[in-house]
Structures are given as C-alpha cells and as structure tokens.
Amino acid sequence: MAQMMFKKQSGYIINIWGESMVYKALTIAGSDSGGGAGIQADVKTFHQLHVFGMSAITAVTAQNTLGVQGVYPLPVEAVEKQIDSIATDLPPDAIKTGMLFSEEIIECVAYKMKQHRWTRVVVDPVMIAKGGSPLLKQEAVEALQRHMLPLAYVLTPNIPEAEVLTNMQIDTLEHRKEAAKKLHDMGVRYVVMKGGHGEGNELVDLLYDGEQFYEWKSKRVHTKHTHGTGCTFAAAITAQLAKGKTIYEAVDVAKRFIQAAIEQTLQIGGGHGPTNHWAFHE
Template identity: 45%
Template sequence: MTAGTERGRVLIVAGSDSGGGAGIQADIKTVTCLGGYAATAVTALTAQDTCGVHGVQGVDPAFIQQQMRVVLNDIGADCIKTGMLHSAPVIEAVCEVLAEVPDIPVVVDPVMVAQSGHSLLEQDAVRTLVRDLVIKAEILTPNRPEAEKLGGMEINTADDLGHAARTLLTLGTRSALVKGGHLRGDTLVDVLADPDGTIEFADTRIETDQTHGTGCTLASGIATGLAQGLELRSAVMRARDYLRRALASAPGFGQCQGPVNHGWPVQGLDTEG
C-alpha cells in the first residue's frame, strides 16, 4: 500500500517543548511535513530550551483523556503516537482510552530522559509502561538507554542492539526499533525486530550536536507513514531518511543541543540522504 491512500491522521499524546525542538512541537512539524494531519493531547508542559528542561507541569489525567476522546470522536485517527507520559496515573489514563480504539495502531516512544539528562518519567512509572502500554504498541522506538532499562541489559555493540530489539518483543510489542545513536563509531546503526525477523539500518553518522528532538521526530515520522498506509518497514525507512535530512540541514539555533530542521521538505533543500 502506498502513502496517501489513507488520510494520514495522527493523534499525538505527548508533552510540550517550549523551545520547539522536541515534544508535540517536533511531532506536529514532522507529521505536517510528511503530508499527514496532526492532532494532539498534551500530557505535560515543559519549560525547555536547547540546554535542558527547567520545569515540568503535568496535566490532569482526566483532561488528557478528554483531549483524546474529543479528537477521536470527531476527527478520528489512523495512528496514535505516544511520547512523554511522565507518571503511572498518566500512562494508565492513556491506556484506558487506547483500549477503546483497539484497531488504531500505536507508536510508542518510551520517553524516559531528555537529552540534557533531565528525567521525564517517574521511576515507579516504568513498570506501568511495560505492563500496560508496551503491549498495545505496533512499534516501540527506544534509544539505547531506554532499551537497556526496558530490557534489563547492557547495549555496547550493534549486535547488542539486535538482541535488545528481539528481547523487547517478549514484552508484548508487535515490533521494536532500537536506535543506536548513543553508540560510538562512524556508522550509526538502528535495528528493527518485527514478525518478519530482524533488519539492520546502517548509515554514515552525521557529525552534529544539533540533535534535540530526534527521538520524537523519528517516532512521529513512523506514525505518519503507518497512518498513510505504508507497511511498517517502509514507514521506518522513510522516517529515517526524513530525520537524516533534517539533521544534515539543522539551523544551529540555541546555545546547546539545537533542533533539527523539520521544515526541509517545504524549503526546497537538496540535503544528503
């Protein structure tokens, strides 16, 4: 099935980033630039810039549910993407709504720690995430530290990434993409495990510190592809290509880890793949 045969509606359930590089801001930009339609249910507000998270204000779980339900009842969704769900009550509330729409695929980005090192998931919520949310995921998209925490293992090599991805399938997710950006080396490797087996995506590393919001961006890119009718592997490949081009043309905003260039497709940039 090719992109465009579905309406491409993505409901994003995640936190806000006041700096605009990550969170729902990155999600909305990604979905829009890939031709989808983004709706949101905000789970938390953050006072955030390229140097870190300076404050977090959670949203009442009942109001998160209300945001989700009014969107689903009126606009509908072809895919749901979850990001920052900072506490066990929030995860439980979101999962309650997801149980009402079991036919809509869910992309779970298990946001635990910001790139600045600030914790975005309470310690007691990890068990709830694994027990209630992972089992609803069409695809789980952890980075190396998140996969280590979810799978209870150390990841030091590309082979470890594959082992971790396969291990995460035992938690109940239909597929898992373990990202290797935190590993050292000139080659960046991500590994996808799904019902068809394991596939490794390898590219030359783009040397940049402008990486704020890369996890949100990749997960939302995958969600957009699934919402538009792409098969999983095709959705992952397109999302990775979109992110690589956004990294290659990052604008250099901010004093620390700046955002990627989400808008490159509408700016006519000829960036390297």
C-alpha cells in the same frame, strides 16, 4: 487546471468522487516550549509528511536548547478529555505516544487506546531529555512495561531506554538484537531500536519483526544539534503508518527524514539546537 494546482499544493489526495482523503495522526506527548522535541516536533513532522497532526498533551515542559527548566504534568482528566475529543470527531489513522511522565497518565492513555480500539500505535518510550532531565518518573517504568508495551504496534527505544526496559546492558549489536527479542516477547509487534547512542561514525537502526532483523545504516553527523531526533524519527514512522504504509516503508522514510533534518540543522539557540523539519521532501 487551477483545481489541479490546488490539489498538488495542498498536499492531500482527492478521490475519484471529489472527496478529500486526509490522513490524520495523533500524538500523545509532552509540550516542548522550545519547539524542537515533544508535541511540537511531532506535529511539524506530520505536517511535512502531509498528514494532519493532532495532539493530546500530557505535560507542559518549560524547555529550550539549553535544557529543561520546568515540568508540569496535566491532570489525568485533561489527558482523558483531549483523547476523547479527538476520538469522537477526528478518528486518527495512527497514534504516537511520547513523554507520558507518570503511572496515572500511562494507565489513562492505555485504557483510552483500548477503549477506542486504536491499534496503529507507535510508542516512543521517552525517559530522559538529552540534557539529563527526567521526563518519566522512575516508578512509572513498570507501568510503561506492563500497559504500553503490549499495545505497541511499534516501539522505538534508544539504547539506554532499551536497557531500562529489558534490564540488560547493551554494548554490542548482538546485545541489541537480544534486547529487541526480549521487547518483542513483552508484547511489542515491531521493535525499532535507534542507534544514535552507539559508537563510531556509522549509525545502525535495527528493526525486529519477530522473525528477522533489518538494518538501516547511516553516516553519523558530527553536530551538537540533535534535540528532538527521537521524537521526529518516531513521528515520521507514525505519519507513514497513518497513510497505510508498511513498517518497512515507514522506517525507510523516517530514516531519510531524520538524516536530512540533522544534516541541515537550523543553528538556533545557544545549546543543543533542534533539527530541521523542513529539510526532507517526499
């Protein structure tokens, strides 16, 4: 009985041979000192979804709910070493990338993912923080298109990021679908285009699998506390993929996770506050 309770509370599965089956996910992204976005949002989301979270930090940002006060990229060697340390001892079941910042870091991450034969990769093409600070150098966009898109099992652009990656203006749902097709043609397996930047009271997130479109509609929460929504949403997809779920199941959980996290925000900080990573329960 005591053992049963432990299993339930610990959040991981014990198989019939008594071995622990811990699902592991890795995020390769920037650190947000304020804890609402980046690595911190990813690891909190993995944890809440009962997946063991690991990180390879690409850049340290001095950041809070008011904005980004500083960006300090790590040397490429430091990124490479973190990834190798994880790969050689704790092979991840799924990987997410977030803020990659420079061409050199993108090339390093792409090389390492190929070397370690990582295929369950969610690429969140982070470009600009909500307050407008650049998290990707402008000259690195081409490297992102060339090196990361073909490695992306899932790509999760918001509308402005999809516009930059496809070089087209997106105003309507039809435009979004056209852009998703373009991104699929650029090598992405599943395109998940987030609808937070759309108009109106209803949000539409779109999934394109190369054949069909699937839509997730939700009610827009009228709040300024949306810091880290994109990171959290993509991290929830990654956690579900780590557990072996399909992309359709993964987006379904991610959508419910982010809706709860935005509806029950924590009301902390003087600016755009973080979402609530405790709100959703499987």
